[in-house]
Amino acid sequence: MAEGTDAAPAGPPAPAAGPVASGRAVVQGVSVSVLGVLPAFLVGALAVQIRADLGVGLGVFGLAAATLFAVSGSLARPGGRLVQRLGSRRGTALAALLSIASLSVIALAQSAAWLMVGLAVGGLGNAVAQPSANLGISELVTEARLGLAFGIKQSSIPAATLLGGLAVPGIALVLGWRWAVLAAIGLALGLLLWAVLTGRDARSRAPAAVDRGPDKGIPRRGLVVLTVGGFLGAAAATSTGVFLVDSAVAAGLRPGAAGLLFAACSVVGLGARVWFGWLADRYPDRSRYLFIANLLAGGAVAYLLLATGAAPLFVAGSFGAYLLGWAWTGLFHFAVIRDNRTAAASVTGFVQTGLSLGAAGGPLLFGVVAQAFSYRAAWSTAAVLSLAAALTVRSARRTVRRSRGLPVTSLRHPWRPGAVPDLHSPT
Secondary structure, three states, rough: OOOOOOOOOOOOOHHHHHHHHHHHHHHHHHHHHHHHHHHHHHHHHHHHHHHHOOOHHHEEEOOOOOOHHHHHOHHHHHHHHHHHHHHHHHHHHHHHHHHHHHHHHHHHOOOOHHHHHHOOOHHHHHHHHHHHHHHHHHOOOHHHHHHHHHHHHHHHHHHHHHHHHHHHHEEEEEEOOOHHHHHHHHHHHHHHHHHHHOOOOHHOOEEEOOOOOOOOOOOOOHHHHHHHHHHHHHEEEEHHHHHHHHHHOOOOOOOHHHHHHHHEEEEEEHHHHHHHHHHHHHHHOOOOHHHHHHHHHHHHHHHHHHHHHOOOHHHHHHEEEEEEEHOHHHHHHHHHOOOHHHHHHHHHHHHHHHHHHHHHHHHHHHHHHHHHHOOOHHHHHHHHHHHHHHHHHHHHHHHHHHHHHOOOOOOOOOOOOOOOOOOOOOO
């Protein structure tokens, strides 16, 4: 475990991790992660309808959307420590309860203030949801499939935006946006029942040998720099999920078409996260941090395409933003937790602080810039943030390698399937 990350003491040996148990852990991880962020991205997808109904301007709407992630980031570390004690199943049930409460307040909201209250409750749920998902996966998935597992788990973000995008033409434009939120409450209730009725926490099962790999740890300075990089990258990427639909309408797309674009981009982002996780497992000797940095740099280009405001380039930039600028988070969680598997929930809380605060500050800044200047200026700002994130993640990698007395320029065995990784190198 990284020095100074408030880790809980290591528990019993790793439990048995058969295919059924591993698959259940991944499905539960995806489900609870979707619920953690669904209130924010559902509100983002329904932006046109909510703003018209409640009379909310772009700046205030950005502040409302940022509320969930601000609360989540502020409570991420205590949330991680709480889940480390409760276990993944109880953490999942608590996250589902908080999500139900959040969506209920949003569905009944009559003003921007109540919208913020609902999203603040959602932030409490997300502070518990992410550590719960990561803890369950870390306990039950072997080292050889960990990258794929986290790629699938982090597909929860585009899955949430997919649900939000489909809710626009499927429910909001037919019955109204409040009915779309009520449908999301039904999903949360289903997960709550599943968490309560199925199984026990992995830590309570009979221990057996699981290939979890060595816990190399990351020095505190490396974690801090990574947290800053996550903050910048999330600040750029999260605005895509919150403002893409409204921005697409401003670029000339109809609301229904904008919602479908949102959903299609979500599918692309979902597939990319899973694919990148598979690549991380297939090439275990390659640096995940360099991979993340390159994706963030590509995302900066996509945001510049969005900044043009021309419909064809906007569509291309939308897909690029999901494929590159927002598909790195699974690798980010994987890279950190791979070195800290005995305290996955605690270390998740550490880096999730940056990710969530970035996800809060990004939409707020984006909304203010868009209202004061234009969407072109706002997307250009996102490009700058994404490029800064790429440089920061590269700096974090150098920091970690220097702390281990390793060279910072390259890794051994470039892109050879099945190569033996250098276990002393950071991911």
